[in-house]
Amino acid sequence: MQCPIDGTTLKIAERQGVEIDFCPQCRGVWLDRGELDKIIDRSTADAPAPRGGGYEERPRRKKRESFLSELFDF
Template sequence: MQCPVCTDKTLIMSERQGIEIDYCPGCRGVWLDRGELDKIIERNAAEQAPAVASRPVVPASAPPPQHAPRPQHDEHYRHKRKKSFFEELFD
């Protein structure tokens, strides 16, 4: 299939985590077939749900926890965050 934007490039099919993605190597555009966006949204929601459910419930009357301020630009304090489903999918 030809790229709708470039018109001279052929789309490349790639399967990532069970979802078929068509992308253009020229403009790096991504196209999904019917139902594939729904699959991506469902998987992302399922991935995010356990993180929300595991948060502790804090009563509204409890004072906020006191934390010591951390240096903002110190290289030792930078933590790598986990990639989201979307970042892994399009990586």
Template sequence: MECPVDHAVLQMTERQGVEIDYCPRCRGIWLDRGELDKIIDRAPDVAVPRPGDHGDEQHGSYDQQQRSSSYKKKRKESFLGELFDF
């Protein structure tokens, strides 16, 4: 198949049971019929925060914020991040 953007030959890969066609030039992705449904079915449910709900934000002094921001945990790769990492 050809990329509809730049007419390069699309590459096909399979990730977690989902077939993805992607363009090596423009990095665009295309899904076959039903593939988006598979992604949605496998994606974890995410709770949507209510307006005015700020979660567990820290309300400390500048020094506390500096110390806490100097060390950041590595974020776990998201489902979509793993799926589209090629």
């Protein structure tokens, strides 16, 4: 499968039992229907319970980038 952005051949990574297509060149990520929900469900099951009465702070960009780099080996 080719990257719709730059035409590079997509690579496949498996994380938490979900196959993820990604472009090593532009770092685009493509998921099939329902795969994002599976990843979120499985990652939140492993996450510790929020502190402070259930208030969850919005994730910062650096945290999101770290999460994505762990998933896709960027």
